[in-house]
Amino acid sequence: MSAPTENDxxxxxxxxxxxxxxxxxxxxxxxxxxxxxRDVASVADVPRSQVxxxxxxxxxxxxxxxxxxxxxxxxxxxxxxxxxxxRSRFESEQERAFDYVERVQEEPGGGEEQEDIWTVRxxxxxxxxxxxxxxxxxxxxxxxxxxxxxxTDEIEQLLENGAADGLEVTAVSAAPEVxxxxxxxxxxxxxxxxxxxxxxxxxxxxxxxxxxTILLSVxxxxxxxxxxxxxxSLFASVLIQLIEANSEARGRAE
Numbered sequence: 001m002s003a004p005t006e007n008d009x010x011x012x013x014x015x016x017x018x019x020x021x022x023x024x025x026x027x028x029x030x031x032x033x034x035x036x037x038r039d040v041a042s043v044a045d046v047p048r049s050q051v052x053x054x055x056x057x058x059x060x061x062x063x064x065x066x067x068x069x070x071x072x073x074x075x076x077x078x079x080x081x082x083x084x085x086x087r088s089r090f091e092s093e094q095e096r097a098f099d100y101v102e103r104v105q106e107e108p109g110g111g112e113e114q115e116d117i118w119t120v121r122x123x124x125x126x127x128x129x130x131x132x133x134x135x136x137x138x139x140x141x142x143x144x145x146x147x148x149x150x151x152t153d154e155i156e157q158l159l160e161n162g163a164a165d166g167l168e169v170t171a172v173s174a175a176p177e178v179x180x181x182x183x184x185x186x187x188x189x190x191x192x193x194x195x196x197x198x199x200x201x202x203x204x205x206x207x208x209x210x211x212x213t214i215l216l217s218v219x220x221x222x223x224x225x226x227x228x229x230x231x232x233s234l235f236a237s238v239l240i241q242l243i244e245a246n247s248e249a250r251g252r253a254e
Contacts, residue, residue: 016086017093021046021054026063026076034067034075061085116233123225126205126217127152133209133229134158140168142208144193147219148177150205156181163187172206206243214240 004012006027013023028044029035037055041048055074058064062085067073076082120126131154134141141162145151163169164187171182174193182190204217204225214236217227230236 017089019054019057021050022058022061025051025054026058026082029064029074029076030079034073036071036073038071040074061089116235117228117230120227120229121224123150126215126225126227127155129227129229130155130205130207130215131158133207133213133215133231134162136213136231137162137167137209139210140170140208142170142172142206144172144206145178146174146193146203146205148175148181150217150225151178151181156185159188160185208240208243211240212236214243 009027010020010023013026014020018026024044024046025040028040028046031043032039035043037048037051040046040051040055044051046054052072055064055066055072058076059066059074062077063082064074064076067075077085120129130143134143134155135158141159143155143159159169159171159182163185168189169187170189170191171179172191172193173179173182179190179192182188202218204219204227205215206217207213207215207229209231212233213229213231215227215229217225219225230239
């Protein structure tokens, strides 16, 4: 790791709460030991006219001392004292910020309300979400996947266990490999996707849990997967009803 430059140090001081000019004046005085506004301006990239107000601000923070002479001279506190001052300030600001956030979390109706619809990107994360939602099932699970890689061993095991525990478990797919995989398992009803869905080359997975949770995913051209899901929401219940009504209507038509 290379040694930090002056710009690195200035940026770090800024993250600790100093302004750019405050950081430059503080560094310059550490180099000088002590000095006047003219001395500081000759070392730091700060206009002389700005040094006075910046130095007063640093003095208010406890990071330098001012000698009432003509002209005024400035002397920085030692580095250990400065480190302690900035650390205490950081910890104080952190505590104040998180105290507020904790209070907001506890206030009913305060802060940001949970959205009804969530987006998940990436196959591994969607795998985890499917497993999580399936594990909450109390009555039934409907799972569909267009591609064999979208059915992990963990998902397969979870559906098999759910069926063994008395859940109504249904698997749907246009892919023979996917259907045959579930047909080997006891207690799972397996169906072929409706004909009108078999030409769909963007769909990924569908998951319906009980009557209150739904997940739908699509597969991008590059193979990446993105899903939306919702649980215990009006959106989820309405969408589930629409999907099931559409399936029933097509079943009667066929």
